[in-house]
Amino acid sequence: MIIVLLRHGPAEKSNSGIPDAERQLTGQGLALMNKSLPGVSCFLDRQSGIRIWSSPFRRAAQTADCLAGFIPGASLDLHDFLIAGDFREFHRNLAGLPEETCLIVVGHEPWLGEWAETLCGCHLPFAKGAAAAVRIDPRLQEEGRLLWFAQPDALAAVAGKCR
Secondary structure, three states: OEEEEEEOOOEOOOOOOOOHHHOOEOHHHHHHHHHHHHHHHHOOOOOOOEEEEEOOOHHHHHHHHHHHOOOOOOEEEEOHHHOOOOHHHHHHHHOOOOOOOEEEEEEOOOHHHHHHHHHHOOOOOOOOOOEEEEEOOOOOOOOOEEEEEEOHHHHHHHHHHHO
């Protein structure tokens, strides 16, 4: 199984008076995601079942919706356990997926960095819009292997090369 961890794009400021769950992508954040997310899709094996799991917070759900537009046929589900980074619940949910699944998880920091460290032993600096892919065997209790990690500017550069 391949798990892609993706941090949501740039959103409204946390001190803006908007409830955290309702903060949405800024105009620049949406533009950045539209430019960089095709780069994520360039790395994906279209033969495997691609699923997108997202935090239901608006900025993450918007990022996931944007990504789904670049991956025809991908399923998209919202999961509350992604709000607070509940790794045990995440791992329990992995058990129901086929081994050949490519799962893209759209979430928040600091959880994504911690999950990357748990999955592959690397603590990665997830800027807004950054992504990392890890190959794991969910049946085994061993570290996975980091396949790639990219910040949004690098993803945008890849997108321009693989269209």
